Amino acid sequence: MLTLYYAAHTCSLASHIALLDAGADYELRRIDFSKTQQQSADYVKINPKARVPAMVTPRGTLTETPAMLAFIAQSFPGAQLAPFDDPFAFAELQSFNSYLCSTLHVAHAHRMRGHRWANDPASFADMQRKVPVSVGACFDLIEGSMLRGPWVMGSAYSIADPYLFTLAQWLEADGVDPKRIPRVTEHRSRMSERPNVTRAIAEELAN
């Protein structure tokens, strides 16, 4: 059994979808950001980073979406969610997910989490104004150089697809016009029609 600690509308959705894609036996534990439950003493014992997602496994707790996605894929090889037997293809997949985590998600975080990197409310407002540019540049790169189609890595669906879908949920709120990146938008639409995606979103909102 795997236990996923999540919050709705966050990047934990990527791992949630991947758990369904893998056919994993899992349970969900909601962390309520409106009550800053991610900073509670009980949760910090599970994840000292005080963030979501975290996944409790029989061997211990994992954090960081790229690592959790690869763990899900490697633990359920029958679902063929990552090419572990091909070091170059696996590295390309991990490179994509690493970019989402360290560049795209970070750019997005400057809209609401400026306090992580500055102190002055004027700086937060300046950061917020730049989000459409910085997030937009990431999506331009994904559109033009990284998304192969029909799935992120080409013909094979992989753990990169729920991750891109999850971060593309935030396009409009980040001030990026979806029409500017039609291939990303088409990928998002196709993902949103997958039963595991609608089920994951419904579970998060119902929980």
Added chain:
Amino acid sequence: MLTLYYAAHTCSLASHIALLDAGADYELRRIDFSKTQQQSADYVKINPKARVPAMVTPRGTLTETPAMLAFIAQSFPGAQLAPFDDPFAFAELQSFNSYLCSTLHVAHAHRMRGHRWANDPASFADMQRKVPVSVGACFDLIEGSMLRGPWVMGSAYSIADPYLFTLAQWLEADGVDPKRIPRVTEHRSRMSERPNVTRAIAEELAN
């Protein structure tokens, strides 16, 4: 043959050390940041992200340090730089490297690269002032919860070690007192005595 595009004093050092640890056949290509060579038309053809590192392989080009490090480890299994046959242990290693990439390196980048996320020089100054706090908090977490010792993942040296060493090179410039994190500092000292580490640094400065 692998070709590593690097710049001295950047995170490309981690992959460089790992190439030596792996016993890989490689060549170095220096990208001169003082001439903004990372944005040159020739280099952007190799890496559209206009950053280092990039590694050209017989199959294509890889970017993103966590993915490159895993590729090196998986391509040279004899060097035993990552536990690929143990999904949980491999995920723990990837989680560590992902944290360095997406949280520690990002916090550090706010000292010199504030323009990525804001426009106003006053915001850049505010970000710079916060770097000792934000980078310091990352190293506190590494010191207290993540670095197992003697190596990052415990008794086995891995691709996490050159990566932590590389980012710990920046401690003093980021305004973090090394005495505050004695285990990280001891790890850095032991790493700096490894022949592959002194060789990698010498090659980067000589090139």
